Amino acid sequence: MNSSSTSFSTRDLVSALFVVLIWGTNFVAMKVGLRDLTPFQMGAGRYVFAVLPLILFVRPPKLPVKWVVLYGLFQGVGQFGLLFLSLRIGMSASLASVILQTQVFFTAFFGFALLHERASRALQAGLLLAAAGLVCFGMNYVQPGHAGATTAGGFALCLAAAAMWAASNIVVRRAQQATPQFDVVSFMVWCSLVPIVPFVGLSLAFDDPATRWHWTAAPFSTWIAVAYLGWMATILGYAMWTRLLKRHPVNRVAPFSLGVPVVGISTGMIVLGDVITSWQWAGITLIVASLVCTMFGGRWLDRR
Template sequence: MSSRDLLLALVVIVVWGLNFVVIMTGLQHMPPLLMGAMRFALVVFPAILFVKRPQVPWRWLLAYGLTISLGQFAFLFSAMAVGMPAGLASLVLQSQAFFTLLFAAMFIGERVRVANLLGLVVAAAGLSMIGMQVDRIMTLAGFLLTICAASMWALGNVITRRIGKVNLVGLVVWGNLVPALPFLALSWWLEGPAAIKGALSGFGLESMLVLVYLAFGATLLGYSIWGRLLSRYPASQVAPFSLLVPVVGLTSASLLLGDRLGQWQMIGAVLVMLGLLINVCGGWALDRLRSRAAAA
């Protein structure tokens, strides 16, 4: 990977890792579902006027928008609003890698390798250890909602694979045409007109900066660069960078929000990271070992 692309990959990791601190900041001023509606409205407009619609049937755009956008962020924003710390959210959300593995095997027949299963077991042990520490620095509802967010992200990943090669920026922009109105309807129904009115009447510069970061930084910039890297390099070379997202998330939450993990949660976090590492790199390592054994 060239030094320029390496720098771009690190930019994405930092942007996505800081994303969780930004979300927590936004939740101080806006209810979660309203924040989702405003985020995706800003993603779509005015970008949709300049970005060509990808050659994808509308049903797949709908499925993409309802899972990776509406489902993932409705659950994630709600999880953080009801007691999921930003740093832990960045870590637990990475369980999407294993949900993607399971859903891809179930729905599109992808093969599951031994390394994938080993990584799944190790990460599941870590998540269980984190989950058993509820009511100390997180709520059970927050933990479970984050798991739901990870599963929706995974379904979106499988839908993206089913769609195949497509302009990722176009998919992000046009796919996000879907969630804004459902987010607003859910906000009206679950959060109520009074909460919406209060958030809009108190809307200030900090709220605007949060939405700009979420829409243009985490979504348009992040996915555009990530898609560029995936188009230029093998997924096995790009995917390991995603392991750094929870590292940035946990570090930034500790420095900027004062989040602290207990001893058992720290051990659980290490196990989750180890499981992710085995899932991403384990197959490559096993192949190298087999090659060396065959050569010997």
């Protein structure tokens, strides 16, 4: 089967659903890990698990080192550092799984500004819906007592994490353009080595000295959560997703990502007891509608 294939095999369908399950539940794993670890300790732990033991067997990617370093900083320290801080100071797992999807629109903006890519009419409509959704989320902090379990700071940091994810997407595009034979698994493993030292440095600089070595006494559930983030969400999830993109057109694979917020919201409410306000439900509806519009609106406009 090649990239021109139009039908999913049973194996591919199971792979796609498994990735959605992994990425949707990894927000709950973050919350569990952050009960005993600081955000910077969590970041270091995630990437230690991501590189070990694979880095002993996977050769370095054949591309300029700058792309490895930039991706590791944007995706590792930027996206997940800010996301862990967001979850720590006031963001629920359920809402984080939705707000982080705005990376689609940050990517479009960065692509326009840096790569001179044009925005389609479907994307423009999706941007308007997403903006309306963010306004709804913001209304929680305008009306006292309506914010639920989130804070304005947590919301802002989660948006910043989405922007860092988008920046890492631009780095990947540039790296792929510069490398004819782009090996994603090698790239992901060696990029995961980059954030470890910055996270350790940030922990030494900003964490309370009393908590710096607290991770040695963390319960087994914390280490299961960190291992899940490193091995499952970082390496296995991205490897399976990339394999699907190599075997099928992007427009057949990308819609599965709509399932990530559904799983994230469901597991957050069931496992963690997350409470979602009416304004947040309105924001969720508009964000999901904006993603649907972006993914499928072009086909509808073409038929028109």
